[in-house]
Amino acid sequence: MWRVTLRGLVAKKFRLALSSLSIALGVAFMAGTFVLTDTLGGVFDGLFTNTTQGVDAVVRSKLPYEPTGGQVSRDQLRPPVPESLVDVVRDVDGVARAEGSLLGYALVIGSDGEALQGQAPTFGLPWYPRSDTVNRSSEIVKGRAPRAPDEVAFDIRTFEDGGFRVGGPARVSFQTVPPREFRVVGAFLFGGSKDGPVGATLSAFTPATAQEVMNRVGQWDLIEVRAADGVSQTALRDDLRAALRADGLAADFESITGQQLADEQADELKSNLSIFNTFLLVFALVALFVGAFVIYNTFSITVAQRIREIGLLRALGATGRQVNRAVVGESLVVGVLSSVIGIVLGIALVPLLQGLLAGFGIDLPGGPLVIATRTLVVSFLVGTVVTVVSSLAPARRAARVPPITALRDQALDPAANRRRYLWGAALWVVGAVILLAGLFGGASGGDSALLIGGGAFFAFIGVAMLSPLLAGPAARVLTWPARRRGRVTARLASENAERNPRRTASTASALMIGLTLVSMVAVLAASLKGSFTETIRGQSSADFVLSPKGFFPFSPAAAEQIRAELPDATVVEYRIGVIQIGNDTVNVLGASPDFTEITDIGLRPGARRDAFARGGLYVEAPEAGARGLKVGDTVEVRFPDGPGRVTVQGIYAKELPPPFDPPFVLSLADWDRFPTTEDVSVSVLKGPGTTTREARRVVERAAAEVGGIAADDLASFIDRQIAQFDQLLNLVYVLLMLAVVIALVGIVNALALSVYERTREIGLLRAVGMTRRQLRRMVRGEALIVSAFGALLGLVIGVVFGFLIVQSVSSEGIAFALPVVQLVVFVVLAVLAGLVAGIPPARRAGRLDVLQAITSE
């Protein structure tokens, strides 16, 4: 039977190539994603091995508690260590040298006045002038190290990008002190490479200056320690731990080895990377799911076409099992082939993927491609298994072909039966229930995503199984206008689509999946954007809003400057922090006490605004209800620097305007308990004595002087936020395109097979006078029916999904919105793409030789 299988494959190279392509694309995306993220992981490993070079151990404060939600990093939460601890550490046995270190906010303003900031943070650090400094991650490559308080050195990339020169001036912006002018004295290479800092900018100051400008006077982030000769990293760490314990400091401070620190830092970045990896893998899986439909369809069609041949084999004594194995064997060959092609393609496409992400503002550091065994094994197995599993149903159908078929003339798929529809309906219901459970069942993030994804998976298969019921009516409705005008080609196209509703439906289903996801995303995006705009407009009366141009919060110096220059204005700063209430770690929004003058959060009567100015908490009503909190209650909390108590000063009813989602607002009067003071946003309401123009000038100047900040009025702030959101959204659309492209490959494949199957009939049509043009129009008409059917089905399901998801988060103040124009555009584009997919099979049909066609068997 193997010989029959292989010969069958070789004979149909075109079909083989197209169906392989549908899986290979998905596998390629999967392999590409793995290689990309592994490569990044390799870069990060290297980076942190470099940044801790020479550091055998560190001493630092213990993390008070784990931050949640990813909005605050562990380093932002970890309290500093007192400077005096350095001397304690120095006296420990086995310590050769100990130096205080810190990594703080320092935004470099380039020589053109523009802040040097991409998506990476901007760091300042201390530079120890001695040649035997502990941390050897950097070396001066131009000029010299900073020695005086007004001197700075930059990493070489920042030095070049900023257009600086040795001896020239540079302006650097900080959080707790106003921007300052420095003299550039040199440039250094970090981690042995120009790309060492992975996009971050580094500014090095003398240790005392670093402490002063980065809010660490008398403090360090951590102490870096070098071991004495012959003392290992672990021995040093253990000595340090013992010393801390002996001095009674073990409750607040800890020690880990340099290697542990490197691993920890790399792991933190890599956990973000794994989110990114998952994000991309989801699209790869969607692509493979669509590819599975194409494979299923291809095998169903070819089994149907070879039904006489199979009948003959059965008549000659082949068992059903042998026939089954022959079909599955064929799919195994296709699966192996497409997986191998996909993996090769995927590795080759990594630079393209990087380019694509860079195009959407996600610049990733490059490095030597890391091709892990896992990449090869997983991609290969997934590609092969998906292909083989997709062929199981057609193979079973082939095995059930009775020998008598060899003698019959019928060569059509068996009609879809009621059992199949019952199964489809059952799957659909199960999928819908799981989906709804995921949405409304109150499961946590990861579980609910899994439930939603799994539910959608079953619902899709269910719909695909049920969709043949709709294929006929859809074909008639879609071709109605053309048929009404007496187009016989439309009539024929419609009949062709109807004669095999299962084939039409499963070809369309592949496209349906893509369109479902696209329109669901469109609905979600429109709802989010609409609600965002609505909430901001409805709740904020700010004249101006400052927001970071990049992803990172900015210095409160801007707000200070505006306050100083516009004394009658209300200037509100917002920060994000993490505290513990009881055993819960929660995010809090830090806000200037008078923020309710700009932002209406629906503060309930009885709120104590005056008291809030001296500190305290506003709590969102549902949260207050859940915790039994009322105004005046005192809450025991843990701040980053230790336990504390805060008073509930008010209960509010409205959601905070996005993107702030914590249900707690903490007065900035209490913010001295947090180690960092960056603002995520600043709102300005000008006083009556200032004209809008004056106010605008002040705000814009402050933003420009501090650097890296966008200053907008409310309308353009909304636009800017939406533009940032749209960028991500467009990336999602581009990634979903892959699923649509694979579905189009499926349409090409199915139509080409149908044309091949109908050679004789096409010959007849041509003989009795159908022109090539009419023939092509007929085939394109079929493509149009299939793509319009799939697109519309996807649209409906996508809108319903979108609606359900919006409903599930309606408590977050998000209201359903229907982006009609956009959805129409998507459907039209999909149908046009389907029409284009019809061109190759239409041309193939047009090129058939009439005489050969009518005389063919």
Next chain:
Amino acid sequence: MSVPSPSVTTAAARAVDVTKVYGQGDTAVHALAGVSVDFLRGQYAAIMGPSGSGKSTLLHCLAGLDRVSSGQVFLGDDEISAMNEKELTLVRRDKIGFVFQAYNLVPTLTGLENIGLPLALAGRSPDPEWLDRILTTVNLADRVGHRPNELSGGQQQRVAVARALVSRPEVIFADEPTGNLDSRSGAEILGFMRDAVRELGQTIVMVTHDPVAASYADRVVFLADGKIVDELAGPTVDSVMDRMRRLGD
């Protein structure tokens, strides 16, 4: 040997010194080796010959389904051997009717739609009176709403004949139209075709290997080895069989 008629207007289809060669050089096969023949308007002609005599090739060339290697083919006054693909298609649609041995009908269309197909492709609708007459002639009026798979083989061929007639073509070419039918259905079809010629004034050229079928024709042309070797007017089953037997010798 038939001499081409001087009057072109009376010939519905005409081949002049037609050759058809497959392959090249030593392996070349001369399917038609210089055939000149006229088929007159209003005549029911049959082409007979042993397997490989070139009778089907001649029919295909006359119908514009195949290209001649040399010589000319006329349909009425139009030289179809000089036409391009598009012109040929339109000639087939508007001026030629076809009845094949099998696979005559589009399975997705009803009988009536199949009959109207050439006109529909031309964007026209059938003349109701003419359609009526055809349906009466082929005795199908009550079955034309059905799809081909609901019709018997004989009924399917009757639909095919009706389709061939509907556009009042210059010539109907029939390739073994009764080859797949039992003798009773075959006789029916042949009768209808003869009636189409007698009563509706059509012209039919039919390829067959069956002397009974040939006996319905007004004239039989015999082909052997790509050449016209004989012809017979007013054939009977016996006279045709007699000629065929002699050809076989």
